[in-house]
Amino acid sequence: MNEISDRDLELSFADKLDRAARPLGWLLAVLAIVYAWTVAMAPIDSIQGPIQKILYVHPPLAYGAYLGFVVTAFGGMMYLWKDQENFDRLAIAGAEVGLLFCTLMMVTGPIWARGTWGHWWSWDPRLTVTLLLWFIYLAYLLLRAFGDAGPRTARFGAVYGIVGVLLIPLNYYVIEIFGSRSMHPENLERGSLGDGMGLPFLLGNLTLGVAFVWLLVRRWQVENLRAIAARWGRPEEDLQ
Amino acid sequence: MNPYVFWAYAVTAVALLGYAFFLRSERQRLSRGQK
Numbered sequence: 001m002n003e004i005s006d007r008d009l010e011l012s013f014a015d016k017l018d019r020a021a022r023p024l025g026w027l028l029a030v031l032a033i034v035y036a037w038t039v040a041m042a043p044i045d046s047i048q049g050p051i052q053k054i055l056y057v058h059p060p061l062a063y064g065a066y067l068g069f070v071v072t073a074f075g076g077m078m079y080l081w082k083d084q085e086n087f088d089r090l091a092i093a094g095a096e097v098g099l100l101f102c103t104l105m106m107v108t109g110p111i112w113a114r115g116t117w118g119h120w121w122s123w124d125p126r127l128t129v130t131l132l133l134w135f136i137y138l139a140y141l142l143l144r145a146f147g148d149a150g151p152r153t154a155r156f157g158a159v160y161g162i163v164g165v166l167l168i169p170l171n172y173y174v175i176e177i178f179g180s181r182s183m184h185p186e187n188l189e190r191g192s193l194g195d196g197m198g199l200p201f202l203l204g205n206l207t208l209g210v211a212f213v214w215l216l217v218r219r220w221q222v223e224n225l226r227a228i229a230a231r232w233g234r235p236e237e238d239l240q
Numbered sequence: 241m242n243p244y245v246f247w248a249y250a251v252t253a254v255a256l257l258g259y260a261f262f263l264r265s266e267r268q269r270l271s272r273g274q275k
Contacts, residue, residue, distance in 0.1 A: 014271070039249075050242040057252055104255055108248040115244040211256055218263045225270035 007232050010224060013086065017221040024214040028207065035207040038200040045194065054112040056200045059188065060208035061105040066168050067212055068098015069137060073165035076158030088154045089227065091161055092144050093219035097212060099137045106134060117183065125174045126184040133171055136164045149230070 035056075045052035071094030078087035109127070110120040121127065140160055147153040175186055193201055 018267075051244050053242070053245045054248045057248055061252065100255065100259055104252050107251050111244050111248045111251075115242075215256070215259060215263070218260070218267065222263055222266050222270065225267060229270050 064101035
């Protein structure tokens with residue numbers, strides 16, 4: 001296969017990602033409006049008061065962060081197995097979008113904590129493991145940004161991403177492991193939410209889930225375009 | 241509106257929108273002249 005057709009294949013894949021992202025963007029715009037409306041109309045919690053409405057954004061951000069890091073591990077595994085760069089690019093996209101969601105989870109959590117516990121941060125097991133998770137994926141992105149662009153760094157990144165994802169079950173179940181020593185509330189279960197709180201919570205998960213997928217596809221597309229530009233130059237440079 | 245609730249949603253919305261615009265500009269920069 002010659003150089004020209006390789007480039008065309010890469011451009012065609014980036015174009016497919018673009019076509020996949022467009023309807024997702026429109027769906028997200030509609031969902032965001034409905035989500036905002038249901039959060040505004042949601043009942044006020046009898047114990048926490050209006051601050052409990054942070055529930056409709058904080059856990060969905062956590063699920064997005066988990067999903068991003070799972071995508072990184074999946075991309076890494078597929079890269080090691082198939083040796084296709086597209087999977088490595090998916091892994092980078094997953095880590096970046098996952099880290100964004102993780103950061104926002106760690107911003108909205110302390111805001112909620114300040115209003116209910118009276119302080120921004122506590123070295124609670126859940127918060128500590130979340131901070132560790134954040135640093136692990138920050139290190140992954142620094143490695144990918146400043147390491148060599150070759151397959152050696154990609155293979156190391158893949159193994160790192162697969163090992164890193166093992167922290168997610170620990171992050172989720174750490175509250176149950178530490179029991180009453182954990183300050184963070186227990187994981188949500190069926191029946192945890194009061195009347196009228198299920199719909200905004202569902203819409204929060206749906207909206208932020210679609211936002212996650214949309215951003216992931218866009219970020220994957222950018223990573224593909226960057227690789228094309230690095231290998232063959234930007235398309236406009238052909239014209240000069 | 242409760243200020244804690246406001247800030248939690250405002251920071252999330254601004255960060256996600258900001259990131260989306262960054263990706264859009266990056267995509268446009270890299271694919272300029274492609275078609």
